[in-house]
Amino acid sequence: MPKFVISRRKFLxxxxxxxxxxxxxxxxxxxxxxxVGDGLRSFLEGANGLTxxxxxxxxxxxxxxxxxxxxxxxxxxxxxxxxxxxDVYKGLLANDFADWRLEISGLVEKPLSLTREQLMNMPSxxxxxxxxxxxxxxxxxKWTGTPLSLVLDQAVVKPQARYVMFHCLDTIxxxxxxxxxxxxxxxxxxxRHPQTILAYGLNGKPLPVENGAPLRVRVxxxxxxxxxxxxxxxxxxxxxxxxxxxxxxxxxxxxxxWYGGI
Amino acid sequence: MQSVARSQSAVGPHTAAPKDATLIYRQSxxxxxxxxxxxxxxxxxxLSGLQIFNARPQLYIGKESGFAYxxxxxxxxxxxxxxxxxxxxxxxxxxxxxxxxxxxxxxxGRETSRAFPSWATIPSYYDLGTxxxxxxxxxxxxxxxxxxxxxxxxxxxxxxxDLVPRIADLRRxxxxxxxxxxxxxxxxxxxxxxxxxxxxxxMLVLLPLMIITGLAMSPSMNAALPFLNDLLGGRQTARTxxxxxxxxxxxxxxxxxxxILAAGPINELRSIITGWSRTDPPAHGSKTPQRDA
Numbered sequence: 137m138p139k140f141v142i143s144r145r146k147f148l149x150x151x152x153x154x155x156x157x158x159x160x161x162x163x164x165x166x167x168x169x170x171x172v173g174d175g176l177r178s179f180l181e182g183a184n185g186l187t188x189x190x191x192x193x194x195x196x197x198x199x200x201x202x203x204x205x206x207x208x209x210x211x212x213x214x215x216x217x218x219x220x221x222x223d224v225y226k227g228l229l230a231n232d233f234a235d236w237r238l239e240i241s242g243l244v245e246k247p248l249s250l251t252r253e254q255l256m257n258m259p260s261x262x263x264x265x266x267x268x269x270x271x272x273x274x275x276x277x278k279w280t281g282t283p284l285s286l287v288l289d290q291a292v293v294k295p296q297a298r299y300v301m302f303h304c305l306d307t308i309x310x311x312x313x314x315x316x317x318x319x320x321x322x323x324x325x326x327x328r329h330p331q332t333i334l335a336y337g338l339n340g341k342p343l344p345v346e347n348g349a350p351l352r353v354r355v356x357x358x359x360x361x362x363x364x365x366x367x368x369x370x371x372x373x374x375x376x377x378x379x380x381x382x383x384x385x386x387x388x389x390x391x392x393x394w395y396g397g398i
Numbered sequence: 399m400q401s402v403a404r405s406q407s408a409v410g411p412h413t414a415a416p417k418d419a420t421l422i423y424r425q426s427x428x429x430x431x432x433x434x435x436x437x438x439x440x441x442x443x444x445l446s447g448l449q450i451f452n453a454r455p456q457l458y459i460g461k462e463s464g465f466a467y468x469x470x471x472x473x474x475x476x477x478x479x480x481x482x483x484x485x486x487x488x489x490x491x492x493x494x495x496x497x498x499x500x501x502x503x504x505x506x507g508r509e510t511s512r513a514f515p516s517w518a519t520i521p522s523y524y525d526l527g528t529x530x531x532x533x534x535x536x537x538x539x540x541x542x543x544x545x546x547x548x549x550x551x552x553x554x555x556x557x558x559x560d561l562v563p564r565i566a567d568l569r570r571x572x573x574x575x576x577x578x579x580x581x582x583x584x585x586x587x588x589x590x591x592x593x594x595x596x597x598x599x600x601m602l603v604l605l606p607l608m609i610i611t612g613l614a615m616s617p618s619m620n621a622a623l624p625f626l627n628d629l630l631g632g633r634q635t636a637r638t639x640x641x642x643x644x645x646x647x648x649x650x651x652x653x654x655x656x657x658i659l660a661a662g663p664i665n666e667l668r669s670i671i672t673g674w675s676r677t678d679p680p681a682h683g684s685k686t687p688q689r690d691a
């Protein structure tokens with residue numbers, strides 16, 4: 137027992153000395169350990185899985201808070217790409233998205249290709265919710281769209297599907313192997329959540345370009361980067377290992393947590 | 399003297415009691431372990447938190463952030479002036495020049511626009527995603543430690559016995575303030591009134607408030623516990639409170655360090671690392687400074 141006390145004492149002394157040293161030398165001391173793929177980084181990232189499971193347990197199928205018309209005090213603030221420079225997108229926009237289709241593919245029994253009119257003819261949901269950007273700001277707006285669960289039911293999801301991948305029309309980044317179009321994913325629990333809608337309306341008007349026209353997803357219990365804009369294709373997958381950097385989304389591949397409920 | 403020696407062996411788990419009668423076993427291993435877990439967690443949470451703040455260096459009051467109207471009460475930024483770029487901090491509309499630290503900082507000639515300076519953030523460069531990874535990992539450590547500590551302290555009486563101020567403590571408060579102002583410290587086993595208020599305030603008020611306002615910023619927790627933001631005044635107010643509590647914790651840390659230096663850093667460090675602390679020798683004829691276990 138005394139041996140244990142001494143070794144811990146030594147440990148704590150050196151730990152506290154180490155911390156004071158770090159504080160004196162500045163906070164770049166951890167930079168080299170915190171890149172994507174580094175051991176320490178990967179260990180710390182484990183907490184995101186814990187958060188995911190804990191919040192699933194606590195939140196269950198509860199709804200995100202909804203607000204009143206009086207709470208809408210300003211236009212929805214756009215962020216990220218607000219005017220896609222892609223030729224395909226600009227061509228679709230020039231024709232008011234008449235030629236645009238939403239493809240539903242991957243692990244489904246009946247792949248779909250839907251026009252905006254077909255989506256708008258399905259039952260819709262309108263909700264006044266608060267958009268929380270990962271940067272820290274919030275903005276309240278009214279969103280109208282087709283519940284994603286209805287689209288998934290129509291396509292008949294195969295039992296082995298685990299995630300819904302969103303593929304977008306906008307180029308978010310460029311790499312040596314070409315343009316990177318925005319992509320992201322959520323689990324099937326959020327995909328089937330009643331407030332998860334494919335939104336085509338914002339504050340009573342058609343969805344503007346800066347907010348994701350013709351279609352964006354709303355995932356009201358997660359942070360903004362989990363709600364891709366300019367949707368092109370929805371793919372049901374059992375793993376996202378083969379997509380992008382394998383972490384489930386553009387921002388995830390750049391070091392952001394996959395689960396964005398926090 | 400005999401009774402003093404007996405009470406020592408009663409309070410300390412160590413078999414070999416020190417020969418020196420003024421050395422007492424003051425901090426239990428739980429207190430010491432949780433102290434260092436909190437110290438490490440708060441260090442990383444502060445520096446990653448300042449990095450997260452840098453992504454949106456404004457604080458608002460209400461449910462949302464005003465872009466078409468003004469509900470900003472605090473902002474850090476940079477602006478171009480006749481004298482080149484300057485950093486500023488704005489509190490309730492009143493602007494202060496904080497070039498070099500807040501808003502505009504960095505090595506000479508290579509300054510950049512960033513709210514909190516590089517030396518105060520983890521990572522040192524701008525990286526919101528990584529700061530969130532670090533912040534939420536240590537949030538689990540901090541919260542788990544606090545919950546375990548709270549339950550244990552309620553059961554073993556640490557809370558009632560050592561931390562919650564009693565009537566006698568409140569009566570002693572004026573004298574205690576005067577003693578602290580004169581840097582006249584009494585080294586006893588028990589905490590004095592100001593210590594009880596400071597430690598109790600951190601553990602029972604500030605840390606729980608930090609956790610609650612942190613949870614209130616989580617969209618998923620807003621679905622699970624919608625009343626949280628109603629109580630706090632909206633998500634952006636919760637974020638502002640989170641920031642203010644951070645400032646209070648930093649203030650506590652600075653005073654904590656100053657008090658340790660003033661009271662004798664070697665003895666204080668030994669106490670929080672090994673548990674053993676040197677107390678004032680009992681005055682002749684008076685009661686011993688430590689109570690029976």
